[in-house]
Amino acid sequence: MRSLPKPILLAGFMVLLFLYLPVIILIGFSFNASTMGVAWKGFSVQWYENLLADPSIVEATLNSLIIALISTALSLLLGLGAAIGLEKRRGLRASCMNTLILLPLVIPEILMGVALLMLFVMLQVPLGFGSIIIGHMVFNLPLTVVILRARLRKFNPAWEDAARDLGATSWNVLTSITLPMLRPAIVGAALLSFTVSLDDFVVTFFVAGPGSTTLPLKVFSMIKTGITPEVNALSAILVVVSMAFVGLSWLFQQEVPSSFLKNDSSS
Amino acid sequence: MIHPPNPIMRLFFALVLLVAGSQFVGCSEPSSPEPSRKAGPQKLYYFTWSDYVDSKIMADFEASRGVQVVVDTFSSNEELLAKIQAGMTGYDVVVPSDFMAGIMGRLGLLAELDLSRIPNVQELEKHLAQLPFDPTQKFSIPYLWGTVGIGYNAKVISEVPTTWNVLWNPEYSGRISMLNDQREVFGLALRALGYSLNSRDRQAIQEAKDRLINQKPLVKVYTSEQFDQLLVSGDVVLAHAWGGPVARAMREDSSIRYAIPEEGGTIWADCMAVLATSKNKMLAMDFINYLLSEKVALQTSQRLLFASANRHVRHQLPPEIRNNIAVYPPDEVLSRMEWMEDVQEAIREYDRAWTELKVH
Amino acid sequence: MNHLSSQSLPVSVISTFWLALFFLLIFFFLPLLVVFGVSFASRGLYGGVEWILTWDNYRRLADPLIGVIFFRSLIFAAMTTMVCAIIGFPLAYVVARVSPGWQLVWLTLVMIPFWTNFLVRTYAWILILRADGLVNGFLLTLGIQSEPLSLLFTDFAVALGLIYGYLPFMVLPLIVAIERISPRLEEAASDLYASRGAMFRYVVLPLSKPGFMAGGVLVFIPSLGAFITPYILGGGQKMMIGTLIQQEFLVSRDWPFGSALSFGLMGTALILWFLVNRTSLGKNVT
Numbered sequence: 086m087r088s089l090p091k092p093i094l095l096a097g098f099m100v101l102l103f104l105y106l107p108v109i110i111l112i113g114f115s116f117n118a119s120t121m122g123v124a125w126k127g128f129s130v131q132w133y134e135n136l137l138a139d140p141s142i143v144e145a146t147l148n149s150l151i152i153a154l155i156s157t158a159l160s161l162l163l164g165l166g167a168a169i170g171l172e173k174r175r176g177l178r179a180s181c182m183n184t185l186i187l188l189p190l191v192i193p194e195i196l197m198g199v200a201l202l203m204l205f206v207m208l209q210v211p212l213g214f215g216s217i218i219i220g221h222m223v224f225n226l227p228l229t230v231v232i233l234r235a236r237l238r239k240f241n242p243a244w245e246d247a248a249r250d251l252g253a254t255s256w257n258v259l260t261s262i263t264l265p266m267l268r269p270a271i272v273g274a275a276l277l278s279f280t281v282s283l284d285d286f287v288v289t290f291f292v293a294g295p296g297s298t299t300l301p302l303k304v305f306s307m308i309k310t311g312i313t314p315e316v317n318a319l320s321a322i323l324v325v326v327s328m329a330f331v332g333l334s335w336l337f338q339q340e341v342p343s344s345f346l347k348n349d350s351s352s
Numbered sequence: 353m354i355h356p357p358n359p360i361m362r363l364f365f366a367l368v369l370l371v372a373g374s375q376f377v378g379c380s381e382p383s384s385p386e387p388s389r390k391a392g393p394q395k396l397y398y399f400t401w402s403d404y405v406d407s408k409i410m411a412d413f414e415a416s417r418g419v420q421v422v423v424d425t426f427s428s429n430e431e432l433l434a435k436i437q438a439g440m441t442g443y444d445v446v447v448p449s450d451f452m453a454g455i456m457g458r459l460g461l462l463a464e465l466d467l468s469r470i471p472n473v474q475e476l477e478k479h480l481a482q483l484p485f486d487p488t489q490k491f492s493i494p495y496l497w498g499t500v501g502i503g504y505n506a507k508v509i510s511e512v513p514t515t516w517n518v519l520w521n522p523e524y525s526g527r528i529s530m531l532n533d534q535r536e537v538f539g540l541a542l543r544a545l546g547y548s549l550n551s552r553d554r555q556a557i558q559e560a561k562d563r564l565i566n567q568k569p570l571v572k573v574y575t576s577e578q579f580d581q582l583l584v585s586g587d588v589v590l591a592h593a594w595g596g597p598v599a600r601a602m603r604e605d606s607s608i609r610y611a612i613p614e615e616g617g618t619i620w621a622d623c624m625a626v627l628a629t630s631k632n633k634m635l636a637m638d639f640i641n642y643l644l645s646e647k648v649a650l651q652t653s654q655r656l657l658f659a660s661a662n663r664h665v666r667h668q669l670p671p672e673i674r675n676n677i678a679v680y681p682p683d684e685v686l687s688r689m690e691w692m693e694d695v696q697e698a699i700r701e702y703d704r705a706w707t708e709l710k711v712h
Numbered sequence: 713m714n715h716l717s718s719q720s721l722p723v724s725v726i727s728t729f730w731l732a733l734f735f736l737l738i739f740f741f742l743p744l745l746v747v748f749g750v751s752f753a754s755r756g757l758y759g760g761v762e763w764i765l766t767w768d769n770y771r772r773l774a775d776p777l778i779g780v781i782f783f784r785s786l787i788f789a790a791m792t793t794m795v796c797a798i799i800g801f802p803l804a805y806v807v808a809r810v811s812p813g814w815q816l817v818w819l820t821l822v823m824i825p826f827w828t829n830f831l832v833r834t835y836a837w838i839l840i841l842r843a844d845g846l847v848n849g850f851l852l853t854l855g856i857q858s859e860p861l862s863l864l865f866t867d868f869a870v871a872l873g874l875i876y877g878y879l880p881f882m883v884l885p886l887i888v889a890i891e892r893i894s895p896r897l898e899e900a901a902s903d904l905y906a907s908r909g910a911m912f913r914y915v916v917l918p919l920s921k922p923g924f925m926a927g928g929v930l931v932f933i934p935s936l937g938a939f940i941t942p943y944i945l946g947g948g949q950k951m952m953i954g955t956l957i958q959q960e961f962l963v964s965r966d967w968p969f970g971s972a973l974s975f976g977l978m979g980t981a982l983i984l985w986f987l988v989n990r991t992s993l994g995k996n997v998t
Contacts, residue, residue, distance in 0.1 A: 089805075089806060089809055089810065090908055093802050093805055093806060094806055096799075096802035096803070097802045097803040097804075097805065097806030097807070098806070100799050100800065100802060100803040100879075100883075101803055101818075101821060101822070103799075103876070103879075104822075104825050104876075104879060104880070105821075105825065107833060107836035107837055107839075107840060107876070108825070108828070108833065108836060110836060110839060110840060110846060111832070111835075111836040111839065114839060139407070141422075141423065144422075162728060163728055163731055163732035163735060164732065165725070165728065166724070166725050166726070166727070166728025166729040166730075166731065166732055167728070167729050167732035167733070169721065169725050169729070170721065170725060170726065170728075170729030171729075173721060182733070185733075185736070186732070186733070186736060188740070189736070189740050191929075191933060191981065191982075191985050192744075192978060192981065193933060193934060193936065193937025193954070193977055193978070193981055194934070194937065194939070195937050195939045195954050195957055195958065195974070195977075196744075196747070196937065196957075196974045196977060196978050197740075197743070199747065199957060199961050199970060199971070199974055200743030200744050200746060200747045200974070201739065201743050202438055202439070202961070203743065203746045203747060203750060203967065203971070204739070204742060204743040204746050205439055206438055206439045207746060209439075210439075211439065211441065211442060212438075212439050212440055212442075213442065219739050222735070222739070223736070223739050223740050226732060226735065226736065227736075230732075254722075255721055255722045256722040256724075259721075259722050259725065284828070284829040284830065284831075286829075286830065286831045286940060287939055287940065291961070291962075294439075294440055294442055295397045295399065295422070295424055295440055295442035295443050296395065296397055296422040296424070296442065298424065301829060301831050301832075304829075304831060304832060304835070305831060306402070306425060308831075308835055308838070308944060309402070309427065309577050309578070310402045310425070310577050310578075316835070317839070320829075320832040320835055320836070323828075323829045323832050324828050324829060324832050324833070327824075327828040327829055328824045328828055331823060331824050331826070331828070332820060332824060335819075335820055335823050335824075336820070428963065430963045430964065430965065431962060431963055433758065433759060433965065434759065434961070434962045434963055434964075434965045435962065437758075437759050437760055437965060438961070438962070455758060459758060526862050527862075532948050534963075534964075568949075571949070572862065572865055572947060572949075573865045573947030573948060573949060574947065574948035574949065575947070575948060585842060585843050585844045586843050586844065586860065587842065587843040587860075587862070587864065696757075697757070699757070699758070700757070703964050703966065706964070707956075707959070707960075707964060707966075708777060710948070710951050710956075710959065711777045711778065711780070711781055711951050711956065712777070
């Protein structure tokens with residue numbers, strides 16, 4: 086393999102640095118003992134301690150976790166059916182449905198936020214946990230479908246045919262062949278949906294109700310009121326947690342039993 | 353249902369269904385708190401200005417009544433009304449400014465208060481006891497009051513500002529901040545032009561709008577919440593400001609000062625009210641009474657540096673707070689201040705003009 | 713594969729399939745329909761919606777001031793997309809071409825900011841750009857400046873925030889596209905005595921087009937409707953479509969006008985998406 090040209094390597098590295106620099110700075114300053122400005126006044130974890138002592142932060146965290154858990158699970162449930170169902174169908178009708186299911190990923194978030202808000206107001210649905218979960222599912226469902234289908238597409242249908250030939254019911258085929266093969270994608274989709282839900286801001290901003298503040302909403306109101314070191318600490322936590330989840334999801338999806346794959350040079 | 357083959361996944365789904373079930377049982381979402389249904393303590397939903405939140409005062413109330421106070425904040429009256437109209441009806445206590453309390457009362461959004469539950473209403477400051485929009489405290493009770501003026505950095509601004517026009521001075525371009533508040537910003541421009549800040553005259557409003565558009569290139573930021581920080585950090589040297597945050601900034605940096613221009617400006621009183629849709633009206637009224645009580649009002653004024661509506665607080669405060677014009681406006685200034693009122697139909701003019709200003 | 717009969721799938725799968733579609737029907741299409749409907753209504757005196765149908769809201773869209781906002785948002789989005797393409801390409805090339813042992817590392821490193829909290833990543837720039845922030849601290853300490861630079865709440869800050877926020881959306885599709893280019897083509901080019909520059913210009917870049925298309929859409933559309941970045945870094949000053957929509961809904965309470973604006977935004981986004989999809993270059997890179 087040719088070695089990479091030095092200038093490209095350098096440029097690539099610098100861009101990567103650009104991506105991570107603000108985050109590193111953020112995390113760094115969350116440990117800064119100084120209350121104002123950027124002069125380094127010594128290492129301190131007091132901002133993290135303040136966060137843990139603040140009941141509204143703890144509540145926002147719990148809210149975020151519960152909402153993420155529920156929206157991920159429901160998206161996964163519906164997404165499995167959608168992905169498998171779509172994969173089996175072909176033709177114009179199917180590709181239309183495919184486009185329709187993926188549409189929420191393309192629509193600007195703010196539009197989704199105001200649209201859902203108006204729907205809830207018209208239907209007189211009180212804003213709260215339910216409205217947020219629904220809002221998150223509108224995005225998580227297509228996301229789950231995309232990830233599951235990416236994996237399903239590589240799946241060699243010969244396995245399912247063989248099982249059916251051997252007398253397996255469609256239910257058996259599903260549980261003994263399709264689902265186990267999908268497992269890394271399921272876990273990957275779950276982790277990613279969870280992270281997206283945890284981090285969502287725009288849609289949540291519009292459809293959250295009284296007392297259903299999530300972590301990103303809390304960060305936002307803290308930013309608006311003024312930059313305090315607690316904001317840095319909270320932001321740092323959010324970022325690190327996301328990183329952990331995404332890293333896990335990604336690594337999990339790398340496990341690919343080759344026997345399940347088609348013999349395909351593009352894999 | 354699809355049974356996940358993996359026992360861990362099975363556990364995961366069971367856990368999720370359990371949590372989901374507990375949330376959805378009886379449609380008990382936190383936006384409609386019912387004391388008998390939820391296992392936890394009764395919750396009181398408090399929607400107030402971001403400047404008015406003090407955790408210790410909340411904690412004391414929570415401890416004394418065994419309830420939990422859940423706080424959300426807003427940064428302008430319009431935002432408050434917008435959120436209520438957008439279906440955030442789960443709040444119990446809200447804190448609109450004077451004119452907005454009047455509007456909300458007229459729109460039927462506020463509950464009628466049972467003043468026998470709020471005895472501290474007897475302790476109001478004289479000039480707050482019979483405000484025009486609600487002279488008998490039928491649906492609102494004054495809580496904190498003050499003025500709108502100019503917060504400035506005395507190190508940079510050598511002369512005390514005596515006119516709003518200092519905010520148009522190109523020498524300070526890029527270091528001026530204005531409130532992100534439609535009525536306040538237009539009120540300022542109208543007063544600077546010699547009109548009333550409640551003007552309904554289309555001509556006057558357009559004139560004000562033109563002046564504000566001229567000013568825009570000089571303005572660094574329109575913010576109702578960050579100007580105190582910006583004054584301290586030096587990003588801004590002249591700020592259109594509520595008094596309280598400037599007083600707090602003064603604590604950090606003694607070269608920050610407050611001035612009320614000669615043209616005069618807004619005198620305001622933020623009022624506590626109970627939403628008509630509240631499910632905890634009794635507790636809400638107790639909370640209002642609590643916040644208005646002498647001891648709590650004193651603490652509030654000392655920590656937040658806003659003048660209290662409770663008249664017994666004033667002489668108990670240390671002189672540096674009592675005599676700080678950012679907190680308590682001196683009597684000679686009061687005569688040139690104006691209360692904000694509902695401008696009724698003319699609000700459409702203001703709305704259009706504000707959008708135009710922001711869009712420029 | 714021919715269209716298989718639905719009997720090959722268990723009932724539970726079929727029912728969740730239709731349930732999923734039903735869910736999206738109610739909570740995706742219906743809300744958009746509501747937006748469309750409300751865009752023809754009128755605003756009540758104190759806000760809220762009065763069902764007096766009118767073209768007024770769309771007429772206001774034609775107002776030059778609103779046109780300026782759309783235009784400004786388009787410019788920002790276009791610029792963001794271009795800069796992301798320019799600086800994203802070297803990174804994508806490195807990740808695509810690096811030895812397999814390193815690839816997972818680089819790929820994971822690039823993926824992670826992709827999904828971390830957008831709000832927080834944007835907020836980090838406030839710390840850097842403030843008058844007492846990192847950049848100014850740097851410049852002042854080294855004596856390069858005597859007064860702090862006013863970097864925050866400027867167009868520059870918003871542009872920087874947008875580029876930073878959406879860069880991963882460009883890099884990832886580019887990586888996928890570049891990986892598809894067989895390295896042998898590059899070898900062949902150098903065997904035929906092409907310089908490095910020429911090789912990039914005539915081989916790699918043209919063949920990366922699908923990546924640029926997909927990445928372009930993934931950056932342009934969200935940055936067109938961007939709300940967080942101009943709100944936090946823009947200081948309530950320069951309106952963009954996203955912040956204007958937010959203002960109309962949550963401050964000015966002119967829902968009909970806000971709906972018309974939203975629909976205008978969606979129209980623009982959809983047209984772009986279909987244009988790219990039609991060329992079927994962006995299709996396989998999801």
